[in-house]
Amino acid sequence: MSDFILGLDVGTTSVKAVLLETGCRAVAASQALPTVSDLPDHSGIKAKEQDTGRIIDTLNRCIGLLPGDKLQRVRCVGLTGQMHGILLWRPESGCDWSNRDFFTAKHTSQLITWQDGRCSSDFLSSLPKPDSHLSVSTGFGSATIFWYMKNKPEFLEDFTVAGTIQDYVVSMLCGLDGCVMTPQNAASWGFFNTSSNQWNENILKGAGFPLHLLPQCVPSGSLAGRTRSQWHGIPAGTPVGAALGDFQCSVYSCMSARTDAVLNISTSAQLTFAMPADFNPPDSPQPVSSISYFPYFDSMYLAVAASLNGGNVLATFVEMLTSWMRELGAELSDSCLYEKLIHCALNQQTSDLRVSPTILGERHNPLCLGHVTNISTSNLSLGHVIRALCRGVLDNITSMMPVGCLQQAGVSRIVGSGSALARNEVLRQEVEKAFPLQVVYGQNADSAVGVAMVLCDRL
Known part of the structure; x- marks a missing residue:
């Protein structure tokens, strides 16, 4: 009897789930649903935010449409999704497993997406120069944190962990106390050196950046942990991969x-x-x-x-x-x-x-x-x-x-x-x-x- 890998893409407008058969690497089943999670911008700061709860609800509904007998034979869960953006949470109350077979978002920020435009050119030019080959743009996680430091510092005090939306799902599935992030997503945040695989901690510390919000970096393709509970029939203890960038995964699928x-x-x-x-x-x-x-x-x-x-x-x-x-x-x-x-x-x-x-x-x-x-x-x-x-x-x-x-x-x-x-x-x-x-x-x-x-x- 075949085993399967569950691949999940938490995208900008939709969530997609596929079951890949491990032996022949063929897609045995797939589902996709729109998240309809965009929030109106009444702030006048060109904010682009999405409702985290709606995204997680869509993720659960999408997986629930997959064949139950195949979900019970999932050997590993992989997450990818929209890069650059940022979500903040407290691990001890970042989700609710009281419904047992799925979790719901709880005590998290809204997802500030890669499309966010609150960081103007003048603001970005005021940031320290990164030790990286990649520039920092508006919508990048690090730039968004800098913006909150200047404009709404009290907002950051409510949270202890930050990551992309796909990193959040991994953390909640595994019950992690912090956030692990691959270089693919870390590079998309800015202030990350891909040669040393390290955050620019000295540069960020000198600018007063809250270093405790930086995720722990792990290799792309490595495991982040194991599912803490049964999830839509997927057994507890199933390995979960550290989340990857959607661009890199799309290339991997066809190159x-x-x-x-x-x-x-x-x-x-x-x-x-x-x-x-x-x-x-x-x-x-x-x-x-x-x-x-x-x-x-x-x-x-x-x-x-x-x-x-x-x-x-x-x-x-x-x-x-x-x-x-x-x-x-x-x-x-x-x-x-x-x-x-x-x-x-x-x-x-x-x-x-x-x-x-x-x-x-x-x-x-x-x-x-x-x-x-x-x-x-x-x-x-x-x-x-x-x-x-x-x-x-x-x-x-x-x-x-x-x-x-x-x-x-x-x-x-x-x-x-x-x-x-x-x-x-x-x-x-x-x-x-x-x-x-x-x-x-x-x-x-x-x-x-x-x-x-x-x-x-x-x-």
Whole structure:
């Protein structure tokens, strides 16, 4: 009889749970539910917070939909989820197990997500310089704590432990007195040196930072503890992995060879490949570089071009047309309009129209917004515009990580993934034009599957 790994992804908008069969590494069952946990911002500080209780309730409901007989044969539980954000709690009262088969959040803060905008550029520039190759941005856990130190120091006094939302779930499942965190999530918080795998304690101490809130760092892929109670039929004492980053897990789920690069185009877009085992990142942040280096597994790094502009650009264009049509007295759903636009573009194989789609800017160049050039009377059809827009998404990501960079790194294949690529044939055509390499699809990046695969490979 087969055993299973339970992989859980506590994402920004939804929770996903998968049961991975240990022998054949096939997904035996999966469920996903939206969390509907966003809280309104009445503060005027560009806060982005989510209701912790709703997230945990959704997690419990999601697991409850999985086959009970298979949950009883879970050998290990793996957690991943949204990076950068922060949740604070007191271990002794951080959850309630009185319902026995599941826990509910209790005496925790709300989740302050990676999308939080309360830390202005001026505020971030006032922080000490980190001893790290990664810059600190608004929405990062360390930056949020600094903000509370300055603006609401009494808020921090109510809590003794902090971590990401996935770290919190691990702590509650295992009944830990503190929080353990892998370098993948620690790096996403800021003020963490991935070469030494240590927090910048001296720098933070000098700035008056509450060091007791820093989690204990453990290797990525290691265990954090064992379940303290039975959980939805999963036996008490089941090993639980230390939580991992959702980006790293999504890459792990579909990068089958060191010579693969993964191109994911969903809401945003990412292009990444694994660096050589002996690679060391820069000594200091490179804020104007379009390529970042994220800690992966076994002391390795991923080179990442993470664009803010992907499928969201196409969605914005569709929303714009829908709004225009509504103003003109015509009605057509977004999904129907999207399909019609793709059909128009499929009939227009090329276009000399040029669209730079960076309407959201980029982290390394936030002031570089979108523009359209080479406009003529012959290229104003919807087919021309959509074809040029799709090519622009690819032109942008390849400008951040040029094809020559991939070839120099020994990349021989592009693994295409993401909802936008799966839905948009025009986008796939432009991918194949942009890369003079083999392009394969069908290995969709999935963080929940990835975290289960990590633990399956390490059992």
